[in-house]
Amino acid sequence: MRETFTKGMARNIYYGGAVFFFLVLIGLTVDTVKSLPKTDNSENLTEQVAAGKRLWEINNCIGCHTLLGEGAYFAPELGNVYTRFGESTEAIKAFIKYRPVDGIPGRRSMPQFNLTDEQLEALAQFLKYVDGVKTARDWPPNIQG
Amino acid sequence: MKYESQGIAKMYFIAAIALFVGQILFGTIMGLQYVMGDFLFPELPFNVVRMVHTNLLIIWLLFGFMGSAYFLVPEESERELFSPMLAKVMFWIFLFAGVMTILGYLLVPYARLAEITMNDLLPTMGREFLEQPTITKIGIVIVVLAFLFNIGMTILTGRKTVINVVLLTGMVGLAVFFLFSFYNPDNIVLDKYFWWFVVHLWVEGVWELIMASLLAYVLIKVTGVDREVVEKWLYIIIAMALISGLLGTGHHFFWIGTPDYWQWIGSVFSALEPIPFFMMTLFAFNVVNKRRRDHPNKAAVLWALGTAVMAFLGAGVWGFLHTLAPVNFYTHGTQITAAHGHMAFYGAYVMVVLTMISYSMPLMRGQKAANVTAQLLEMWSFWLMTISMVFITLFLTGAGIVQVYLQRYSDDPLPFMVVQEKIALFYWMREVAGVVFLIGLMLYIYSFFAKGKEVEFVEE
Ligand code: HEM
Ligand code: HEM
Ligand SMILES: [Fe+2]
Numbered sequence: 078m079r080e081t082f083t084k085g086m087a088r089n090i091y092y093g094g095a096v097f098f099f100l101v102l103i104g105l106t107v108d109t110v111k112s113l114p115k116t117d118n119s120e121n122l123t124e125q126v127a128a129g130k131r132l133w134e135i136n137n138c139i140g141c142h143t144l145l146g147e148g149a150y151f152a153p154e155l156g157n158v159y160t161r162f163g164e165s166t167e168a169i170k171a172f173i174k175y176r177p178v179d180g181i182p183g184r185r186s187m188p189q190f191n192l193t194d195e196q197l198e199a200l201a202q203f204l205k206y207v208d209g210v211k212t213a214r215d216w217p218p219n220i221q222g
Numbered sequence: 223m224k225y226e227s228q229g230i231a232k233m234y235f236i237a238a239i240a241l242f243v244g245q246i247l248f249g250t251i252m253g254l255q256y257v258m259g260d261f262l263f264p265e266l267p268f269n270v271v272r273m274v275h276t277n278l279l280i281i282w283l284l285f286g287f288m289g290s291a292y293f294l295v296p297e298e299s300e301r302e303l304f305s306p307m308l309a310k311v312m313f314w315i316f317l318f319a320g321v322m323t324i325l326g327y328l329l330v331p332y333a334r335l336a337e338i339t340m341n342d343l344l345p346t347m348g349r350e351f352l353e354q355p356t357i358t359k360i361g362i363v364i365v366v367l368a369f370l371f372n373i374g375m376t377i378l379t380g381r382k383t384v385i386n387v388v389l390l391t392g393m394v395g396l397a398v399f400f401l402f403s404f405y406n407p408d409n410i411v412l413d414k415y416f417w418w419f420v421v422h423l424w425v426e427g428v429w430e431l432i433m434a435s436l437l438a439y440v441l442i443k444v445t446g447v448d449r450e451v452v453e454k455w456l457y458i459i460i461a462m463a464l465i466s467g468l469l470g471t472g473h474h475f476f477w478i479g480t481p482d483y484w485q486w487i488g489s490v491f492s493a494l495e496p497i498p499f500f501m502m503t504l505f506a507f508n509v510v511n512k513r514r515r516d517h518p519n520k521a522a523v524l525w526a527l528g529t530a531v532m533a534f535l536g537a538g539v540w541g542f543l544h545t546l547a548p549v550n551f552y553t554h555g556t557q558i559t560a561a562h563g564h565m566a567f568y569g570a571y572v573m574v575v576l577t578m579i580s581y582s583m584p585l586m587r588g589q590k591a592a593n594v595t596a597q598l599l600e601m602w603s604f605w606l607m608t609i610s611m612v613f614i615t616l617f618l619t620g621a622g623i624v625q626v627y628l629q630r631y632s633d634d635p636l637p638f639m640v641v642q643e644k645i646a647l648f649y650w651m652r653e654v655a656g657v658v659f660l661i662g663l664m665l666y667i668y669s670f671f672a673k674g675k676e677v678e679f680v681e682e
Contacts, residue, residue, distance in 0.1 A: 082454075084457065087454050087457035089463035090458065091458070091464070094464060096459070096466075098469055099357075099468055103488070105469075109484075113480070124227075126408070130279075134336075134345065134406075135347060137269045137347075137353065139350050140268065140350075141345065141350065145477060145478050149268075150555065152268075152639075153640070159262070178264065179358065180260050181259075182260055185255070185256075185639070185642075186264075187265050189264075210479040212477045213480075213485065215477060218631070218635075219630065221629050221636065222629075
């Protein structure tokens with residue numbers, strides 16, 4: 078690098094830039110958190126949905142599926158599964174409930190998690206709640222996720 | 223090796239490499255499960271294998287970073303490590319925590335692991351990359367704090383250089399942002415938003431500080447280039463990393479229920495993120511061209527240059543490919559993401575750790591550089607692993623393009639599983655490349671044991 082650009086200048090850009098943009102990130106974070114209620118479907122965030130989220134976590138569903146595009150890419154997107162399954166929590170519950178223990182020969186299979194009916198209901202309600210989140214441009218692009 | 227306590231790095235590096243082997247073995251299992259869905263089902267379902275693969279990656283990179291710091295800091299600070307004992311104790315604690323966690327994934331169902339580790343008290347499990355039981359997360363925090371204390375005291379009471387201070391800053395950042403992993407709100411949008419404060423602000427923020435300082439250190443050592451020059455580069459690289467990367471976080475806030483302005487902010491700033499990686503490439507080639515000596519450790523120079531190039535390709539080019547909101551609308555969460563994730567992690571963080579190992583291991587074994595045969599084999603393993611990673615990335619990109627078209631773009635979108643079957647050929651080819659990667663890794667390990675003619679060099 079040329080001599081007119083000194084180490085001191087480089088250092089000041091580093092400190093100044095880092096502090097400035099960190100503060101901007103904090104500012105935007107505050108604004109985002111404040112405006113979330115408009116889109117985050119929190120009005121439907123019930124106790125049951127929270128229980129469903131916990132079940133989603135402790136069974137590591139994200140280890141195969143994406144949820145709003147984040148997660149693993151081995152199995153279908155579930156952020157819109159409620160819509161894809163004809164807005165039926167019953168269909169979602171039945172699907173999870175009747176997974177064969179030994180899988181389907183030769184195919185990618187979902188494990189049998191042995192959930193109770195109450196747990197199935199909570200999970201289905203959680204997926205319905207996530208489907209209700211208003212994503213920009215209504216992502217995913219179509220019903221296939 | 224100037225200070226005895228630098229030798230502590232060795233145990234950290236050995237553990238890192240051993241866990242790296244585990245990571246890749248599980249990677250090849252997953253690659254097979256992609257095309258033979260029932261492989262090892264139901265004993266080892268895909269999600270378990272994936273956790274093992276990604277968590278081993280994170281754990282071994284942390285071992286690699288800490289080992290690198292233990293080697294670098296005493297020399298830069300011109301004093302022995304503050305407490306070699308503490309570094310050794312923390313090594314065993316971290317290894318124990320890491321191995322127990324992986325065994326936990328493999329031996330009991332995940333839900334049972336959550337129960338055993340009392341996840342309900344402070345639920346943090348079950349989110350991608352952050353699957354570790356809460357108790358393991360606490361263990362990581364303790365180990366990292368002790369580590370920070372140790373290198374911090376060494377630096378503060380020793381010589382402060384730009385390199386060791388930037389490294390320390392990066393490590394403090396690593397610890398601070400990891401704390402967001404303990405925040406797990408029920409609100410899914412909030413959860414996702416702050417999850418990225420760990421993942422993105424690590425790999426596209428503070429880890430870049432760590433990477434740049436390690437690279438700068440090795441480059442000074444192998445080229446003898448003036449410190450002033452290197453320090454100026456280092457500052458400007460990390461300046462660009464944070465200026466672009468902090469607001470670049472916005473490229474993850476396009477479609478998760480966050481405000482629309484993120485599409486602009488995220489696109490614009492993350493489009494700048496390749497700059498620091500490009501500068502690292504310029505920097506590395508520049509100083510190697512201006513070198514004042516020919517270091518006998520040719521392999522280390524190759525790794526250093528390779529890191530700069532591959533990080534730019536994986537993070538810079540493959541990152542840019544899908545970072546603009548109108549593109550990401552279609553590619554979000556597809557095999558394109560996986561392609562980028564692989565080359566970026568390998569090119570930046572795997573390779574920078576292997577660079578440090580390549581430079582420091584011979585010194586810790588009482589040589590200036592490994593023998594001629596060993597270096598030759600190491601360089602072969604460099605090419606095998608690097609080229610197979612390029613192919614893994616290309617095959618996944620191919621799979622991703624077809625996936626995006628069939629599932630998201632065409633007039634008559636097909637279901638996910640139908641599309642997956644149509645792109646199986648790409649996955650088969652990825653698996654072949656993965657096996658070559660594994661062979662390269664075996665060769666890499668073998669190179670440490672190869673006997674041969676000692677390198678010739680002129681004492682400075
Ligand atoms: C033998 C070579 C490898 C194979 C066959 C392999 C295979 C895989 C597979 C199948 C996945 C899961 C994708 C999904 O979620 O559907 C994955 C994820 C991942 N692997 Fe590998 N892998 C290999 C090597 C590596 C290496 C060397 C690294 C690190 C440098 C790595 C880092 C990752 C990461 C970060 C993820 C998560 C990706 C994401 O979420 O986008 N893998 N790998
Ligand atoms: C060494 C640095 C980097 C590493 C290790 C890395 C790694 C990753 C990984 C593992 C993911 C997948 C996360 C998940 O599982 O959801 C990801 C996503 C992403 N990365 Fe990077 N990345 C790096 C740098 C960059 C850069 C510089 C850019 C932009 C120029 C970028 C753009 C993106 C984007 C847009 C996504 C989201 C993909 C999606 O929507 O599915 N990355 N990165
Ligand atoms: Fe990112």
